[in-house]
Amino acid sequence: VLELILISTLNGVLFGMLLFLMASGLTLIFSMMGVLNFAHASFYMLGAFFGFQISRYAGFWAALLLAPPLVGTIGALVERYGLRNVHRHGHVAELLFTFGLAFVIEEIVQMVWGKAPVDYRVPASLDFTAFTVFSTNYPAYKLFMLLISIAIFIVLLGVLTRTRVGLIIQAALTRPNMVAMLGHNVPRVFMLVFGCGCALAAVAGVIAGPALVTQSNMAGLLGPILFVVIVVGGLGSLSGAFVASLLIGLVQTFAVSANGSLADLFAAFGVTPDPASVFSDLWNVTIAQIAPIIPYLMLVLILALRPAGLFGTRDT
Amino acid sequence: MSQTAETAVIKASAGMRLPFLRRYGIWLAAVLLMIGLPFFARSGSALTMLSLMGIMIIFALSYNMLLGQAGMLSFGHAVYYGLGAFFVVHAMNAIIRAKYPVPLPALPLVGGVAGLGFAVIFGSVSTRRGGTAFAMISLGLAELVASSSLILRSFFGGEEGITTNRTRLYRLFDWNFGSQLQVYYLIAGWCIVCMVAMYAITRTPFGRMCNAVRENPERVEFIGYSPTMVRFIAFCLSGFFAGIAGGLAAINFEIVNASYVGLQQSGTVLLAAYIGGISHFVGPVLGAILVTYLQVMLSDVTEIWQLYFGLMFIAVVMFAPGGLAGLLMMHASLLRARTLHRLAGPYALLSGAAAIVAIGLILLIELTYRLMAKAADGSAMRMFGVSFDAASPVPWIVMTVLIAGGALLVRLIWPVVTQAWSDATAAVRAGGPP
Numbered sequence: 182v183l184e185l186i187l188i189s190t191l192n193g194v195l196f197g198m199l200l201f202l203m204a205s206g207l208t209l210i211f212s213m214m215g216v217l218n219f220a221h222a223s224f225y226m227l228g229a230f231f232g233f234q235i236s237r238y239a240g241f242w243a244a245l246l247l248a249p250p251l252v253g254t255i256g257a258l259v260e261r262y263g264l265r266n267v268h269r270h271g272h273v274a275e276l277l278f279t280f281g282l283a284f285v286i287e288e289i290v291q292m293v294w295g296k297a298p299v300d301y302r303v304p305a306s307l308d309f310t311a312f313t314v315f316s317t318n319y320p321a322y323k324l325f326m327l328l329i330s331i332a333i334f335i336v337l338l339g340v341l342t343r344t345r346v347g348l349i350i351q352a353a354l355t356r357p358n359m360v361a362m363l364g365h366n367v368p369r370v371f372m373l374v375f376g377c378g379c380a381l382a383a384v385a386g387v388i389a390g391p392a393l394v395t396q397s398n399m400a401g402l403l404g405p406i407l408f409v410v411i412v413v414g415g416l417g418s419l420s421g422a423f424v425a426s427l428l429i430g431l432v433q434t435f436a437v438s439a440n441g442s443l444a445d446l447f448a449a450f451g452v453t454p455d456p457a458s459v460f461s462d463l464w465n466v467t468i469a470q471i472a473p474i475i476p477y478l479m480l481v482l483i484l485a486l487r488p489a490g491l492f493g494t495r496d497t
Numbered sequence: 498m499s500q501t502a503e504t505a506v507i508k509a510s511a512g513m514r515l516p517f518l519r520r521y522g523i524w525l526a527a528v529l530l531m532i533g534l535p536f537f538a539r540s541g542s543a544l545t546m547l548s549l550m551g552i553m554i555i556f557a558l559s560y561n562m563l564l565g566q567a568g569m570l571s572f573g574h575a576v577y578y579g580l581g582a583f584f585v586v587h588a589m590n591a592i593i594r595a596k597y598p599v600p601l602p603a604l605p606l607v608g609g610v611a612g613l614g615f616a617v618i619f620g621s622v623s624t625r626r627g628g629t630a631f632a633m634i635s636l637g638l639a640e641l642v643a644s645s646s647l648i649l650r651s652f653f654g655g656e657e658g659i660t661t662n663r664t665r666l667y668r669l670f671d672w673n674f675g676s677q678l679q680v681y682y683l684i685a686g687w688c689i690v691c692m693v694a695m696y697a698i699t700r701t702p703f704g705r706m707c708n709a710v711r712e713n714p715e716r717v718e719f720i721g722y723s724p725t726m727v728r729f730i731a732f733c734l735s736g737f738f739a740g741i742a743g744g745l746a747a748i749n750f751e752i753v754n755a756s757y758v759g760l761q762q763s764g765t766v767l768l769a770a771y772i773g774g775i776s777h778f779v780g781p782v783l784g785a786i787l788v789t790y791l792q793v794m795l796s797d798v799t800e801i802w803q804l805y806f807g808l809m810f811i812a813v814v815m816f817a818p819g820g821l822a823g824l825l826m827m828h829a830s831l832l833r834a835r836t837l838h839r840l841a842g843p844y845a846l847l848s849g850a851a852a853i854v855a856i857g858l859i860l861l862i863e864l865t866y867r868l869m870a871k872a873a874d875g876s877a878m879r880m881f882g883v884s885f886d887a888a889s890p891v892p893w894i895v896m897t898v899l900i901a902g903g904a905l906l907v908r909l910i911w912p913v914v915t916q917a918w919s920d921a922t923a924a925v926r927a928g929g930p931p
Contacts, residue, residue, distance in 0.1 A: 217629055263815065270818045273570050276632060277771060280572075281811040284764065288804035292862065293869040401760075405640050412633055474644045480637035484630065485622045 188319070189434045195323055197430025198330035202385040203403075204410040204422040205337060206378025212417030213353050214371050215272060216264065219279035222404035223286035224379040227252050228386025229395045230294055233301040241304035241391075249383040256379025260372045283400065291397045298396040326388045333384060334423075341419070350374060355417075409476040413483050429476055436472035524693065531685040535678055542793075544677045550789045551684040552745045555691045557769045557781035557788075559738035564767075565775035566699060567731040568711030569624070570632045573639025574739055574766050579758030580615050580642070581608030581740025582747040583653065589661045589747075601666045601674050602683055605744035612740020613733055620732040625725050627714060639763055646755040658754025661747070674748075684745050691738055696778055698734065707731050765792075768810050774820025783821045801866055805859075834925040843914040850906035856881075857899030864892055 207221045228248050235244035259282065267278045303322045313319070341347035353360045353370055361367040393399065410429055414421030534547055556578055563569040585608040592599050623634040646653040653659070664675045672679050698704050706727050709717050714724040747753050756762065765788065773784020788806075795802035817824055831837040867878050867887040878887050885892050 215629075217633070263811075267815055270814075272629065273564075273568070274814055274818055276570060276629070277767075278811065278814045280764075280767070281807055281814055285804065285807040285811060288801060288807055292801050292804060292866045295869075405636060408633055408636060412637075471648065474641060474648075477637045477641040477644065481622060481634065481641065484634050484637070 185438060189438050190431065191319065191323070191327075193431035193434035194427060195327050195330075195430070196434060197427035198327060198334065199385050199389050200407065200410050200430055201423055201426035202330055202333060203382045203407055204414070204426050205334075205419060206374075206381040207407055208411045208414070208417060208419060208422045209350070209374055210378045211411065212355075213350070213357060213374055214264075216275045216279065217408070218375075218378075219276065219404070220259075220282040220286060221378070221382055222400040222407055223283045224252050224256055225382040225386040225389075225403065226290060226397070226400040227255070227286065228383025229301065229390035229399065230290055230299070230386075231383070232387035232390050233294075233299050233395055236301070236304070241306075245384075245387050248387050249380040252383035252386075253376040253380030257372050257376030259379075260375035264375070265368065265371075283404065287397055287400055294397065296397055298394045301390045301395040303391040322392060326392060329384070329388055333381070337381075346373075406476050409480045413479055415489055429479070432475055432479075433472055436475055527692070528689055531689060535681060541677055544681050546789065546793050548677065548681045548684050548749050549793070550786050551681070551688040552742050552749065553766075553769060553785035553789045554688055554782050555738060555745070556742035556766050557773065557785040558692060558695050558778075559735045559742060560766045560770045561775055561778075561781040562695060562698070562707075562731055562735040562738070564770060565780070566704065566711065567627075567707040567728055569627055569728060569732070571635040571763070572632060572760070572767070573635040573642070573763050574735075575760070575762035576619070576639055576642045576758050577612035577616055577736040577739035578743035578746070578762065578766070579646075579753075581605075581612040581743030582753045582757050583659065583743075584608055584611035584740075585744035585747040586659045586661050586753045587652075589663065589666065590659075593662070593665045599666065600668070601663055601672075601748065602686070604666075604748065605687055605741045608740040608742075608744025608747070609737045610740065612743065613737040615740075616733045616736025620729050620736070624728040624732050627710070627724070627728060631728075639758075639760055642758050643755070643760060646758050653755050654753070656754070658752050660752045663748050663751055680749055684749065687741060687745055691741060692782070695738060699778060703727070703730065768806065772810060772813050772820055774822030774824075774826075776819055777822035777826060780820050780822030783825075787821065799863065801862065804862060808858075830925050831921050836921040836924045839921050839924075840914075840917050843910065843917040846910045847907070847914050850903055850910050853899055853903030854907060855903075857896050857903055860892065860896040860899065864896065 203221060203225055207218055210216060210218050210221070231248040231251055232241075232244040235247050239247075263282070264275060264278060267274050303320075339347075341351060349360060349365055349370060353365075353367060357367060360370075406429065410425045411422055413429070414423070414425030531551075535544060538544060538547060556574075560571070560574050563571050563574070585604050588604060588607045589601075592604075619638050623631055623638060647655070663680075666674075674680055674683065699707075706717070706722060709722075710724045710727045717724050717727070743757065746757070769784040769788040770781040771784070772788060773782065774780030791802070791806065795805060799805070813820055819826070828837060828840075831840070863878070864887050867874075878885065
């Protein structure tokens, strides 16, 4: 059991850090521009596929260096020539634009790479066992993923709190109009943040691609969970996004490895529900089976009980 | 003096003094069209498509009660459609088993009530706020229901879904609904009833309050209405009609599976309503017809039809936020002032140039698809009746020339179109043709 807890904690923190790589960009974009970027997970997917394609020709390290700026540029172009034009039609139009974009990116990925998973492998230089806990071998690649995401987290924190650009971004988070009035080129800051956010998502894609499955539905699987993260953490709150990422990462990993159902719980009290009833499914569902639902349950609960999120300050 | 003029305008715009034919003519035409269509489209596939269009019209209109009327962007409308469908299927099976004398045409009502019930439950959590918060909760709820549908197997039937047999219900007037034609008339009947009902709702004071909540919830609150309550009622009504649409779909296909409540279905109805135009009542109807047609026809022609679908949606969001109906309505005043014909020439030029760009883009997409995803099947392909090799440079050169040349033409023609447009509208303002 101790082994399970240790491994699950490591995996949970890893998944949480990956989520945070994406959620940080998403929440920055949302709080500055008021746009909920539906296509954010699609940029993560683009990162993974670009990484796959580049690593076939130039190796994994080149992919890690090249794919994020490439995806970031695409993101910036989308902001400049797409989103900015849609902006005058209002927020609903912006949301719909990113929704359509997510749809189109998924289709384009299918058009180019097909629907089946591509063979994106862990690089040979990282394909060994880092350490062994009890009897489980922990792969070095996962440790590498963890280190990369922590490094990016620290850099991000540094940029946001110690540099001039970071201060402007922070200011624009809460008072975008005031920042514009002080003479900063807010549209350009927007484009920059949008591009960087997409690049961060792409980093997550490049490093997560070999560990998870690189397939055209990976954006659709992860996208909604990202929304859960930023809503639960509180929209516009970076620290909230961090806590919520870790929380959801841990909850998800622990739930998957846990067993047990309501029937077991009732059996412990000596009650056996009628197996033929309509609700028998409900009794026999294990925790591992409901793992995919847990984030959405959290989302609905948070929005019903504390709409501002765990750390949020604004009420939308 | 000015007051009487104002009331006259209000009365005229509310249609109070319009003669019968002008007021109800369009509805009569719609009814006649729906009755008459099967006489022109006799083949089975055409009837199936018409049935699908009828279902989609109800579904898209119910969606527009949220997005268009009350300004609530929902990403999970298929939840009510799908649950309505499931309840109808289970009700049908239960009725067949117990041999109750319930005729098939009444069953969509079961779906409506189911949709309404779940809309009451989910609406009480989600309608407290509008805007982005509502959109996200709707997405969360949709994911919740979609994931649950895979877990609760005895109700949702797992992968293979739940099947039923519509011909085994109690028969009224000896209709057994075995043929697609009878099912079409059932769907058409419900479609007309729902359209009239939903149109009537937009004309009630409640419908107007929905519009007010969409425009400015804060002011609505100031004058003493609760925006939450208005949103909630709109949400429930919309869930009711979505449930009816789902019930009709269950009757039409005789099988319901988890994809009915899925995000894909929610996305389709959003696309249909928005492409049609959300700011006019008729918009979602046009959108539903077009989207269903494209879904059926495009999927025969190309395997990546959804990409074209998505590109079309983005084009509408970017360039024509009013949708099809918005574009048509822009020209209504010109038609009335009889200056529309002046635009015909420039429009023909523009659509010619746009068609060249479109053909170039289609070529680009199909070439890429053939070379990348379909690499295993070889590079030979056939489009527009011409066979060629996707790996040779010729089609790529043709594609580049088409796109670049077409784009250049569009740029050249655009000023002509805007000039003609402003001339035509200026003539309208001046009071008809000179």
